[in-house]
Amino acid sequence: MILAIVRHGQTSYNAGGLVQGRINIPLNDQGRKQAKELGEQLRIQGEHFDLIASSPLSRALETASIISNELGMNHPIYVDHHFVERDFASLDGTSVETAMPLVRIKNYQFEGYEHDAMMVNRIHRAVLNFYKIHGDKRVLLVAHSHVIKALMIHINPEKYSFSDLIRHVDIIYFEITKNQMRVISPK
Numbered sequence: 001m002i003l004a005i006v007r008h009g010q011t012s013y014n015a016g017g018l019v020q021g022r023i024n025i026p027l028n029d030q031g032r033k034q035a036k037e038l039g040e041q042l043r044i045q046g047e048h049f050d051l052i053a054s055s056p057l058s059r060a061l062e063t064a065s066i067i068s069n070e071l072g073m074n075h076p077i078y079v080d081h082h083f084v085e086r087d088f089a090s091l092d093g094t095s096v097e098t099a100m101p102l103v104r105i106k107n108y109q110f111e112g113y114e115h116d117a118m119m120v121n122r123i124h125r126a127v128l129n130f131y132k133i134h135g136d137k138r139v140l141l142v143a144h145s146h147v148i149k150a151l152m153i154h155i156n157p158e159k160y161s162f163s164d165l166i167r168h169v170d171i172i173y174f175e176i177t178k179n180q181m182r183v184i185s186p187k
Contacts, residue, residue: 001131001176002138002184004049005148008063009034010168019099021088026058031168035063038169039070047071050137053078053130055144057085063169064142082126085144087114104163116153116162123150131176148172155181 009031013020027035054064054077064077089112091099102108109115114122130139145166151174152160166172173184 001135003127003130003141003174003176004139004171005141005143005151005174006038006063006067006171007145007148007166007168008055008057008059008142009066011059014168017096019088019091019094019096020059021085021092022057023092024058027062031059031063032066034169035066036070038171039067042067043071048138049073049140051075051078051134051139053080053083053134053139053141055079055083055085055142055147056081057144060142060144064140067140067142080126080130080141082122082129083141083143083147086119086146086150087112089113104161106161119146120150120154123147124154127151127174127176127181131178135176135178151181152183155183 009027011020011025011031012028013023013025015028015030049071052064052068052073054060056079061077061079068077088099089110091113107116146162148166149160149162149164152164152172153162172186175182175184
């Protein structure tokens, strides 16, 4: 399976420097523009996907819908709750300036927070399950920065970390087989 994971477009929380985690914030106008531009770019490049999937959060679903429309895809978006953003617990709604130095501490833990190992294990299991269902397909999944980072960390914890920057509508390609997962591009 080729799994292309895209981070959703910008939201008002992103623009305001706030942690949104599982708070369901929609795209802002800039986020819609980013999604449309990515969809256009993929169409111009002749990119083809058998399936578009998404996290259940509205910012990811709207990004997926915009990209799907730009690619002229007619089938429904497959929603998979396993690819929801990290549970930041009480850090949701706080400033990124305050929260991210804590989150970036390796193995940081506090009550209700989905710590690194939990996040990486959840995404690893989700990708394995996704592979069982869609293993022969080329899939575009719209999700969240920590979802993408968790898979990259699972694949190579020496090279990747939760401190890595994944910008809005960045797209990372993975190859998933029965016995191996690897980052294809761009990192």
